[in-house]
Amino acid sequence: MQLHTDPMQHEPASRAGDLLDASALEQARAIREGHVSSVELTRGYLARIAAQNPQLHAFVEVAYRRAPRWAAHKDRERRQRGELPPFHGVPIGIKDLNIVRGFRARFGSRALRYLWGVTDDLTVRSLKRAGCVILGKLATSEAGAMPVTEPDIHPPTRNPWDPTRTPGGSSGGSAAAVAAGLLPLAHGSDGAGSVRIPASFCNLFGFKPSRGRVRNPYGHSNLHLLYTCGTLTRSVSDAAALLDAMTNGERPPASFAAGSCDRPRPLRILYSLHSPFGAADPEPAGALQRVLRLLEAHGHHVAEGPQLAGSLDEFLPLWQALIASAPLMRGKLQPITRWIVDGAKHLDKRSLLALHARLEQRVDDAWGDADILVTPTVACLPPRIGAFTAPGVDPEAGFRAAAVLGGFTAPFNVTGQPAASIPAGFSETGLPIGVQLVGRRMQDAQLLALARQLEPDLPFRRRPERR
DSSP: OOOOOOGGGOOOOTTTGGGGGSOHHHHHHHHHTTSSOHHHHHHHHHHHHHHHHHHHOOEEEEOTTHHHHHHHHHHHHHHHOSSOOTTTTOEEEEETTSOOTTSBOOTTOGGGTTOBOSSOOHHHHHHHHTTOEEEEEEOOOGGGOSSSOOOTTSSOOOBTTBTTBOOOSSSHHHHHHHHTTSOSOEEEEESSSTTHHHHHHHTOEEEEOOTTTSOOTTOOOOTTOOOEEEEEESSHHHHHHHHHHHOOSSOOSSOHHHHHTSOOOOOEEEEOSEETTEEOOHHHHHHHHHHHHHHHHTTOEEEEOOOOOOOHHHHHHHHHHHHHTSOOOGGGSOHHHHHHHHTTTTOOHHHHHHHHHHHHHHHHHHHTTOSEEEEESSSSOOOBTTTTTSTTOOHHHHHHHHHGGGTTTTHHHHHTOOEEEEEEEEOTTSOEEEEEEEEOTTOHHHHHHHHHHHGGGTTTTOOOOOO
16 A cells, blocks of 8 residues: 655644644634644644554555645635635545545555546535645545455554454544544545444544435435435534535535534433344443433433334345445455445346335334434444454355444434434443434434533543554
């Protein structure tokens, strides 16, 4: 994996100091007010990436030479322009399922090792308009197919809290980079939990917006798409502002950021400790109970909800069709990805639409008149690297074992509801645990406001020790 490293030219500037660990909005304010330059922040992060990425493998490509030039352009613009976009000069990373001009677009696969972006996709254009400086591309599982980030094109991406563990997937590089302090925030995407699972495993705030709220990066208008772009941050404010920057689909009456500042009215909240694949382990279940007590203390009505019925075999055709739609060359795929793609050969569009509608109605029936559903984000703690992808593991068995990680998250990709993973504590061994909040369709602002209400009492800003 060639990263074009030139770390000796990118030592962190002294004025950046603690701002490297500040929120993205705090960094943007410091740049606007002239307390720090975009170049200083960019060089500081590049130095951290050069030091830590060889162990973490969060980035698959880094713009060591180009990013400081882009940052210098932002600094010139600051002196020449009046009003600046919200993230002017702030560094960001883009998941390698998106197209960025001048970067490779490998989708985590050897099948696309020579594909280069000649233009920016719609999401990346929005982030550039918001003023972001792109430092590089972030690791993903092959075609986003797995909830761990262990493709063949580089060593497995590791969790900054425990390098023997996975940071999750498929936005594992995004989560590992933000958790390790290599970026203030990152772009991700979520098709069955691919933002929320890594957020849970890395002690981050991960937000999947309602289907259609953020325009598809490739211009698809399919109302049944499972995936949407999302955010991985260390604060609700950063996530809301980044969602505003990314939103170029259906707009709400007010911005995400403005709506997230509203005080939530007393809400009817249901909770469940059981996914369609089984019950949560004791420590994630305990984290959920702590969050429920906080919700009750804030005046919300909390009651146990029904258990969602279903099976992996019911959801599997939707997932097979999604992964098979990626521009992949079958002969160069990992065994699990090939098994998924092969399963899509005999699927037809009419049966898939009927299946989607049936599963969506099942979730809606269980939801009832609740405002919010609360579950563990993942039923277990972060698995060890190689648990599902080690050589010799049967592809179907490996996928089925890994799919359990998405048991609580995938149903809400079917319905297109907004969902977030909030940092909710740590295991006895110090591993992060997330709790999932799910809102009604297009009620993203209400969900953000609830997360903001809980934020002061939860470990949003706690970071792993820098190695």
